[in-house]
Amino acid sequence: MKQPSSITKLIGKFSSLPGVGIKTAQRFAYAVIDMSEAEVKDFCDAMQAVKTNVHMCTECGNFTENEVCDICAHRDKSIICVVSYPKDVIALDKSGSYTGVYHVLHGTLNPLEGRSADDLNIKSLFRRLDGVKEVIMATNPDVEGEVTATYLAKLIKPFGIKVTRLAQGISMGSDIEYADEVTLERALDGRTEI
Numbered sequence: 001m002k003q004p005s006s007i008t009k010l011i012g013k014f015s016s017l018p019g020v021g022i023k024t025a026q027r028f029a030y031a032v033i034d035m036s037e038a039e040v041k042d043f044c045d046a047m048q049a050v051k052t053n054v055h056m057c058t059e060c061g062n063f064t065e066n067e068v069c070d071i072c073a074h075r076d077k078s079i080i081c082v083v084s085y086p087k088d089v090i091a092l093d094k095s096g097s098y099t100g101v102y103h104v105l106h107g108t109l110n111p112l113e114g115r116s117a118d119d120l121n122i123k124s125l126f127r128r129l130d131g132v133k134e135v136i137m138a139t140n141p142d143v144e145g146e147v148t149a150t151y152l153a154k155l156i157k158p159f160g161i162k163v164t165r166l167a168q169g170i171s172m173g174s175d176i177e178y179a180d181e182v183t184l185e186r187a188l189d190g191r192t193e194i
């Protein structure tokens with residue numbers, strides 16, 4: 001029996017999401033069929049609201065519903081922690097021990113895939129270096145993360161600003177977003193100058 005085309009289409013949409021295989025996409029689609037009209041509308045409204053209301057903080061590039069995010073509005077701007085993705089801010093901020101601000105690059109340098117400095121949120125980082133005492137490179141400890149950290153460190157150090165890298169502890173090749181709170185707190189506390 002051929003599946004109704006609207007179900008096939010919805011499964012296709014779900015399976016295009018990161019980490020969602022065809023089986024999970026099918027389960028999601030059948031769950032939607034079981035929802036009430038009101039639940040489906042709530043679901044669609046929530047997706048639409050994210051698209052309409054969320055944008056990049058004009059200072060750090062993190063996601064916010066305001067012009068400037070809560071962290072930039074209230075925290076110590078003399079220390080900036082540079083990360084690749086907004087989800088890394090959530091991971092690093094969980095422990096609550098870091099009091100500085102962040103800067104979100106929205107990616108890493110990868111010349112082979114054609115991602116250069118112009119494709120990342122880098123220019124705005126240099127606009128906010130006035131009065132900054134330290135920049136912490138908290139890109140992932142993989143090849144792209146290291147290349148990105150080294151590249152930025154070379155550009156920032158001539159401003160007389162201390163540049164540090166998260167301490168080892170997050171194993172090489174793993175993602176900051178999956179590291180636990182204690183590991184991340186230790187990595188921040190034990191950061192070393194590069």
Ligand SMILES: [Zn+2]
Pocket residue numbers: 057058059060061062068069070071072073
């Ligand atoms: Zn911000």
